[in-house]
Amino acid sequence: MAALVIAASLCGCQTIEYGPAGASPIARYAYSESPVNETRYVLTITGPANAGMTVMHSMWKRRAGELCGENYSETLFRAERPTTTYGYYGGAPGAPVLQGFLDCGVGSAGAGDLAAAPQ
Amino acid sequence: MKLVSVAIAGLLTGCVAVQDYPNARPMTVDAIQAVARTEVVVAESNNGIEKSWFMTDSSAAGAQYGLIGGLVTAVMDAIMNAGPSRRAGQAANEISELVPADALTASLVWHLQSQVPEGEATGVSLKAVAASQKITSPGPVDRALEISTNYTLSEDASAFRIVAHVALQGKDLPYRSPYQFKSAPPKSELAGPVYRNTFTYHSAQLPVPTLTPDLKARLASNIQASYRDANGAPPAADSQDAKAMAKELEAANDDKLTKDEIAIFLTREWLKDNGALLKREVETAHAFIAKYLVQDLNSTAVPSFTGKDVLLETASDQRTVRRVGAGLDAGSYTSAPGNLTSFTTYGNAIAIAKVNSEKITRLTSQARAAKQKTTKKST
Numbered sequence: 001m002a003a004l005v006i007a008a009s010l011c012g013c014q015t016i017e018y019g020p021a022g023a024s025p026i027a028r029y030a031y032s033e034s035p036v037n038e039t040r041y042v043l044t045i046t047g048p049a050n051a052g053m054t055v056m057h058s059m060w061k062r063r064a065g066e067l068c069g070e071n072y073s074e075t076l077f078r079a080e081r082p083t084t085t086y087g088y089y090g091g092a093p094g095a096p097v098l099q100g101f102l103d104c105g106v107g108s109a110g111a112g113d114l115a116a117a118p119q
Numbered sequence: 120m121k122l123v124s125v126a127i128a129g130l131l132t133g134c135v136a137v138q139d140y141p142n143a144r145p146m147t148v149d150a151i152q153a154v155a156r157t158e159v160v161v162a163e164s165n166n167g168i169e170k171s172w173f174m175t176d177s178s179a180a181g182a183q184y185g186l187i188g189g190l191v192t193a194v195m196d197a198i199m200n201a202g203p204s205r206r207a208g209q210a211a212n213e214i215s216e217l218v219p220a221d222a223l224t225a226s227l228v229w230h231l232q233s234q235v236p237e238g239e240a241t242g243v244s245l246k247a248v249a250a251s252q253k254i255t256s257p258g259p260v261d262r263a264l265e266i267s268t269n270y271t272l273s274e275d276a277s278a279f280r281i282v283a284h285v286a287l288q289g290k291d292l293p294y295r296s297p298y299q300f301k302s303a304p305p306k307s308e309l310a311g312p313v314y315r316n317t318f319t320y321h322s323a324q325l326p327v328p329t330l331t332p333d334l335k336a337r338l339a340s341n342i343q344a345s346y347r348d349a350n351g352a353p354p355a356a357d358s359q360d361a362k363a364m365a366k367e368l369e370a371a372n373d374d375k376l377t378k379d380e381i382a383i384f385l386t387r388e389w390l391k392d393n394g395a396l397l398k399r400e401v402e403t404a405h406a407f408i409a410k411y412l413v414q415d416l417n418s419t420a421v422p423s424f425t426g427k428d429v430l431l432e433t434a435s436d437q438r439t440v441r442r443v444g445a446g447l448d449a450g451s452y453t454s455a456p457g458n459l460t461s462f463t464t465y466g467n468a469i470a471i472a473k474v475n476s477e478k479i480t481r482l483t484s485q486a487r488a489a490k491q492k493t494t495k496k497s498t
Contacts, residue, residue: 036444
């Protein structure tokens with residue numbers, strides 16, 4: 001672990017806990033969203049390999065709150081942990097993905113769980 | 120080695136193109152008019168319901184230490200994989216007794232037949248539906264809509280996935296790619312089926328059990344049962360099986376419930392009441408495939424690599440049907456449950472029931488013999 005941290009700092013790869021996917025510094029819990037229409041998004045959170053469902057869901061809700069405020073409804077449709085295969089180490093659990101439709105201005109699925117989200 | 124070097128060099132120089140257009144091939148107005156009514160050929164399910172599992176493979180790591188390293192890691196992998204592989208095989212065997220591969224094929228044929236219109240129909244509609252054994256009769260059937268399927272239980276057996284691959288190909292139905300390419304289109308986009316798409320159904324998730332003393336005891340008894348022979352006798356002391364069983368019992372007694380241990384219990388949940396839950400999901404999946412296949416055959420919408428998801432249906436239990444908007448899977452259809460409570464993993468290996476693997480072996484040797492006969496005749 002220490003070696004990884006040293007290697008990361010040497011190569012200048014900074015990581016943060018939460019942030020947009022594909023941006024620098026790299027976020028451990030990375031979000032991305034694509035608008036379907038004016039009020040609906042497909043929201044995706046990708047987490048580290050050891051991330052549990054509770055934290056991933058709270059991250060999903062965190063981003064949902066940022067996009068919609070308190071009033072939104074969620075329809076999750078994908079919770080998957082793919083198996084990645086490395087040539088050197090064999091197979092390993094991949095980064096979990098939580099994905100779903102987010103409808104702004106409908107219901108109040110927000111609030112509540114945001115406190116559980118790591119900062 | 121040469122090939123690997125060429126591939127690496129290609130990647131480094133950016134010469135190897137990464138596919139940036141969807142796999143789906145939508146119908147065109149011309150193709151809809153030319154096809155009108157199509158026969159359907161369902162490839163018989165040979166694997167039946169597969170049980171996925173996670174296979175440890177450290178051979179690459181061992182190989183750098185030469186022959187000894189390779190041998191050591193091979194033995195270590197074999198020991199580590201013995202339990203999960205055995206359990207996955209056992210789950211596949213149990214499932215095939217209640218939901219045999221033939222029943223899966225028959226169910227899909229029935230659901231597709233229910234989409235055959237009684238009278239005249241507009242656009243593309245289905246005609247006769249038949250099953251075909253693709254091991255003995257490989258190759259595309261001219262002008263027929265061909266469907267092949269995969270049925271897979273997840274690593275911990277908490278979820279079940281059905282994927283249907285559909286293609287329509289005809290000698291007089293040339294494929295013209297609807298996608299734009301910066302330079303010449305790749306070879307794969309110059310021929311092949313005029314229509315192609317994928318339909319994926321994800322079952323509802325079963326709740327993952329929590330570890331209790333009772334669960335530990337049931338797990339141990341299940342492991343012991345799995346090592347008994349046909350007469351119910353346990354493995355002989357000091358045999359390889361006895362050692363493997365002891366190792367598994369030791370692992371079962373720790374305070375962790377691994378995915379393949381969870382699978383032992385959840386497989387039973389699927390098979391309760393004569394496999395009622397599993398059969399219901401299979402029927403629902405086939406109904407979804409048949410319904411949306413007919414819809415898609417009459418759609419000329421061209422998917423885009425950077426498009427948007429389309430929500431087609433939301434059921435009262437939060438299940439959604441959507442047309443995937445972006446990426447390689449753009450244009451494909453997915454039915455997924457709502458209220459997800461855990462992550463699903465489909466491992467990197469599958470086990471198929473013994474009865475199915477024996478059938479595949481038999482059919483493969485039949486096909487080989489028939490091919491040799493034909494070759495001899497022609498020479």
